[in-house]
Amino acid sequence: MTMGGLALTDFGVIGLFDATPDAELCARLTRGELDAVGDAYDLYHEQVRAFSRRLLGDATAAEDLVQETFVTLPNAFRRFRGESTLKTFLLSIAVNHSKHYLRAAMRRRKAIANLAEVDSLGGVSDGHDGPEQLARRKQLVMLIQRALDELPLEQRVAFVLCEVEERSSPEVANIVGIPEATVRTRLFHARKKLRRYLEELGVTS
Amino acid sequence: MNDPLKDAVSALRECTSGEDTGAARFTRGRVLGAVRVQKRHRVVKFTFGLPLVAILMGSAAWAASGHGVFTWIQRASSVFGLSQPTERVPHTANSVHQLPLERIAPPQTAPEAITSSAVVTLPATVDEPTVASKTLTTKPHASATVSQAQPRDSEITERELSLYEVAHRAHFVSRDYGAALAGWNDYLRQVPSGRFALEAKYNRALCLLRLGRNSEAREALAPFSNGSMGGYRKSEAQALVEQLAP
Numbered sequence: 163m164t165m166g167g168l169a170l171t172d173f174g175v176i177g178l179f180d181a182t183p184d185a186e187l188c189a190r191l192t193r194g195e196l197d198a199v200g201d202a203y204d205l206y207h208e209q210v211r212a213f214s215r216r217l218l219g220d221a222t223a224a225e226d227l228v229q230e231t232f233v234t235l236p237n238a239f240r241r242f243r244g245e246s247t248l249k250t251f252l253l254s255i256a257v258n259h260s261k262h263y264l265r266a267a268m269r270r271r272k273a274i275a276n277l278a279e280v281d282s283l284g285g286v287s288d289g290h291d292g293p294e295q296l297a298r299r300k301q302l303v304m305l306i307q308r309a310l311d312e313l314p315l316e317q318r319v320a321f322v323l324c325e326v327e328e329r330s331s332p333e334v335a336n337i338v339g340i341p342e343a344t345v346r347t348r349l350f351h352a353r354k355k356l357r358r359y360l361e362e363l364g365v366t367s
Numbered sequence: 368m369n370d371p372l373k374d375a376v377s378a379l380r381e382c383t384s385g386e387d388t389g390a391a392r393f394t395r396g397r398v399l400g401a402v403r404v405q406k407r408h409r410v411v412k413f414t415f416g417l418p419l420v421a422i423l424m425g426s427a428a429w430a431a432s433g434h435g436v437f438t439w440i441q442r443a444s445s446v447f448g449l450s451q452p453t454e455r456v457p458h459t460a461n462s463v464h465q466l467p468l469e470r471i472a473p474p475q476t477a478p479e480a481i482t483s484s485a486v487v488t489l490p491a492t493v494d495e496p497t498v499a500s501k502t503l504t505t506k507p508h509a510s511a512t513v514s515q516a517q518p519r520d521s522e523i524t525e526r527e528l529s530l531y532e533v534a535h536r537a538h539f540v541s542r543d544y545g546a547a548l549a550g551w552n553d554y555l556r557q558v559p560s561g562r563f564a565l566e567a568k569y570n571r572a573l574c575l576l577r578l579g580r581n582s583e584a585r586e587a588l589a590p591f592s593n594g595s596m597g598g599y600r601k602s603e604a605q606a607l608v609e610q611l612a613p
Contacts, residue, residue, distance in 0.1 A: 194406070196399070196402060196403060196406060199398065199399065199402050200395065200398075200399055203395050203398055203399075204395075207391055207394070207395070208391075211391065212383055212384060215383040216379060216380070216383045221390070225390055225394055228394055228398075229394050229397050229398055229401070232398040232402075233398055233401040233402055233405070235402075236402060236405070236406075237405075299378040299381070299382070300378075300382070302374060302375045302378040302379075303375070303378045303379050303382045305375060306372075306375035306376065306378070306379050307379070309375075325376050326376055326379055326380050326383075327380075328380075353372065356372055356375075357371075357372050360371050360372060360375065361371075365371045365375065
């Protein structure tokens with residue numbers, strides 16, 4: 163049952179944003195069913211993977227983060243109180259585990275930059291851009307990733323969730339577990355730093 | 368005029384929105400494998416680990432409580448009205464010193480050692496009479512009065528056992544000799560011909576010694592040293608009496 167952005171389930175009111183009725187899946191996870199983890203993966207791995215790749219900027223590290231997120235789900239689920247959707251909960255697990263993987267990704271990115279290679283994101287083109295446009299976008303991605311590496315993790319998470327994933331501040335606050343105002347502050351500082359950094363790198367309009 | 372940050376963000380979004388199905392399938396397999404292993408470990412932990420810990424803790428608690436298996440069997444037997452399962456206590460004068468003390472007395476941790484602070488120094492060999500796993504085999508010379516004081520095993524009551532335990536714990540566990548003396552006196556007053564009367568008398572003498580009441584201790588040890596109590600702790604009593612001699 164959905165009421166203006168709120169989903170009423172067996173677990174109470176869940177999901178301020180994504181009112182997915184995953185109550186049954188939650189119940190199965192509570193019972194410790196192995197298949198429930200598989201089903202949760204099937205449902206949400208795309209969102210978790212996209213976020214991981216955007217945050218880390220490295221496909222290999224992102225894959226590891228996705229794995230860790232779902233492997234720790236059965237244990238972490240004991241803390242789940244049904245106050246958010248399962249997707250939000252999974253993203254918050256990914257955020258909590260991202261620190262270690264981010265370091266690894268940054269090291270790898272620096273090594274690649276030193277070798278003057280193209281980014282390792284394995285990006286997908288929409289097929290409409292010409293080779294020059296595509297090269298420019300790849301260059302932009304590489305630069306924004308380098309700029310993101312300059313940010314503290316908290317600001318980086320806030321920026322990726324708000325700007326790249328286009329989530330609202332309340333949703334990000336829910337994922338990260340901080341007040342909305344703090345999200346906005348982090349986002350403000352992140353934007354400011356990134357603009358300055360991109361300017362320094364010679365990226366202009 | 369484009370915002371370079373927006374352009375970069377847009378490029379990043381597009382670059383990372385594609386799905387690598389091969390990697391996704393591979394990761395799914397890894398996730399489920401890891402979760403399965405986790406679950407197996409948890410099952411093993413709960414199946415073997417917890418019972419093992421429970422057994423160890425139970426054993427430790429059992430040992431700490433100072434109870435023996437036989438005590439429980441005996442108590443259970445008395446509750447269900449069963450006869451004494453094994454050895455019956457002989458009640459003749461000649462068999463006083465073959466009482467199976469270790470079967471009823473709580474296990475003793477260590478023989479009592481008198482420290483230098485005691486009024487008299489006891490010989491190192493002097494130990495407490497209820498040391499577990501010892502069956503007294505001294506050649507008996509008991510008098511008729513002593514033999515009459517020993518009731519049958521089946522006559523041991525809960526009350527007697529609890530009096531004994533209180534005194535024994537005060538003496539050998541908490542080492543509160545004042546309380547122990549009171550405990551042994553209590554026992555001897557309430558069950559003067561109890562199953563542990565002989566031992567209570569000897570322990571009472573040791574308590575007096577510990578409390579520095581030497582003359583009373585000497586008097587209490589005299590029957591043991593002169594053989595009135597048979598051979599029970601005779602040599603130890605003699606050594607103590609010698610040292611207590613004025």
